[in-house]
Every structure is written in structure tokens, then in C-alpha cells.
Amino acid sequence: MMDKTKYKSVAIDNDCYKKIEDLTTALSPGITLSRAQVVRILVNNKVLEDEHESYETGRRLN
Numbered sequence: 001m002m003d004k005t006k007y008k009s010v011a012i013d014n015d016c017y018k019k020i021e022d023l024t025t026a027l028s029p030g031i032t033l034s035r036a037q038v039v040r041i042l043v044n045n046k047v048l049e050d051e052h053e054s055y056e057t058g059r060r061l062n
Contacts, residue, residue, distance in 0.1 A: 012020075023038045033041070 017035075020035050020038050023042075024033045024035060027033060027038060027041060
């Protein structure tokens with residue numbers, strides 16, 4: 001059984017689900033990622049991008 005303190009779920013529409021599914025093979029050629037790995041990579045990349053931008057502009061992220 002899944003540990004409820006470690007994982008959460010989200011609802012996405014079918015179009016977004018299909019895009020995530022397509023990215024499972026496109027993000028890392030030669031490797032098939034899970035849908036969870038795709039979402040994790042995209043979210044972490046966006047956060048790093050925002051942190052870098054805020055550092056350059058001198059503003060803080062909440």
C-alpha cells in the first residue's frame with residue numbers, strides 16, 4: 001500500500017496526460033522515464049529557472 005505521508009496525486013486532463021506520456025521517451029533519449037519522473041524533472045527545472053531569474057533580478061521567491 002502507498003504511504004500517504006510520502007505521495008500525493010493530482011488530476012490532469014487527457015491532453016496533458018498524453019503530453020507527459022510523450023515526454024517519457026523524449027526527455028532522455030534511450031531511456032524511458034515514468035510519468036512521475038517526467039513531472040518531477042519538469043517541476044524541478046522550472047523551480048531552478050525561477051530561482052536563477054530571481055537571483056539575477058534581486059527579487060525573492062516565496
